[in-house]
Amino acid sequence: MLVMAVSPLTGLAISGQSRMTACARSPLTGAIGDSQCGGFFPAEMRSAAVDAIVFTGRAPEPVYLWVHDGEAELRPAGHLWGKVTGEVDRLLKAEVGDPKAEVAQIGPAGENLVRYAAIMNMVNRANGRTGMGAVMGSKRLKAVVVRGTKSPKPAQPAEFRGLVKRLKELQEANPGINWFGQYGTAGVLAIQDKMGGQPTRNYTEGTFEQCKDIDGSTMVKTILKERDTCYACVIKCKRVVEVHDPDLEVDPVYGGPEYETLTFFGSMCGVGDLKL
Template sequence: MAYGCNGKILHIGLTTNKIEEETPPEYFYRKYLGGSAMGMYYILRDTPVGVDPLAPENVLTIMTSVTTGVPISGQSRININAKSPMSGAIGDSQGGGYFPAELKFAGYDGIVVKGKAAAPVYLSILNGKAELHDASHLVGKMTGEVDSILKAEVGDPKAQVLQYGPGAEAGVRFSSIVSMANRNNGRTGMGLVMASKNLKAIVVRGKGKVQIADPKGFSKVSKLGPKWLPENADVDGLGKYGTASVVLPQNMMGTLPTYNYNEGQFDLAEDISGERMYDTVLKERDTCYACIVKCKRVVE
């Protein structure tokens, strides 16, 4: 198997309550690498033409990539894809945090979800063992509560939880999928797709490691980040102001999505900028696995 991959994709059949492991060949990984490309392979192959985004037949994919889980800044990312309930077209949602790396440590490169459970369930993936459990006791609870409950149930405070919240339960079409209780895979309504399948949450914990072809060479390269990134003005701005640091530059260029993309500039852009957040409501900064940038905002 190619380095950077576990060589296993987990397939969850919620209608049939069936869990299967797929071991794709190495050329599959070399062709698609991971992320949205890998997710779209399964969606284009298995999603029926014209399917309703909230139908059980809509395929939901959760994919890491080759570098996910390696100790270097910016690599703990996960892509979630399905037909979007907002547009009826492809939904592509990306997020960070610790869940992506933990999924790799647990032995899987991605998850393909099909069907719909008869009642709310959650999926546990603990060191390569996957099981479905009743989740009726989690319905209606806030994401922080669910996060704490599932960590207690699996007996490990370092477990990572991916879930949908009350917004998705209420049918909000732009609802997100959330990890770490407040890290959002935003955009395109993937939270509602997950909710339509009654897959309340996924909790993962693993103690594996991502295999690297040249550990010594990688270690040398990884040390360049802590040396170079703090001196880079763009990265410093990203850490200081978060991803909202791009609001004002985009607004100036006329590329800030405004009024459902009818316009490219927003009169009140300064009020939603990273700079304004920094001056008013920012409490602290947080980070993702092995990342020194700390672009996540904690506000009050």
């Protein structure tokens, strides 16, 4: 069984509330798998009049789920199987006839049951923990596509507007919010390293001598193209990077590395080059 669920507040214009949780038995650990994503997919799922989707069983052939304003339909996805996320996102939006549709999908890793495979939405937002992409692959579920026009409304609009205003004031008064928006989760590397808690060389060390070369401040000065955001979020912590080198092309559609990426492919492997 695989469950995708949002909260009662998802879809309201509250910074940080566009979250979707995917849960299943983890193929990585054999225990409960719980993984969250951000982006615009969670808010769009709620606007499509869906609070939760429960998947059971296994399709005989690859399929994707199309949900539009509470109407659900399983469609063939054999023509999408084996394709990467950027291409599938484009093809599915064209297929459902709506560029504003949001797509949560798996790529070749999930299809081949890699036990740590992620579920990706917007091509660059991930349910990245506990192997939920492999669960989708085991069900031959290539993607979930959602589109809705039924955005949730607060029961007490005036009080809700007051709450949003108060949250905005608190965010503007907190210098950490601006810092987090500027450097994203990548900015945490330097802090962790200074405290001796940056995972390095397969957890054998707590500091990395090239940490500064791969942290958020260096990213801002080198490969960062722009900052992106999730639905109704004012922080804009999402990294979007771009590289055009003779031996390396990085497409900004795939976003950019977060703290976990930089740690596990950087300091954990002794790699001190952002472009690697």
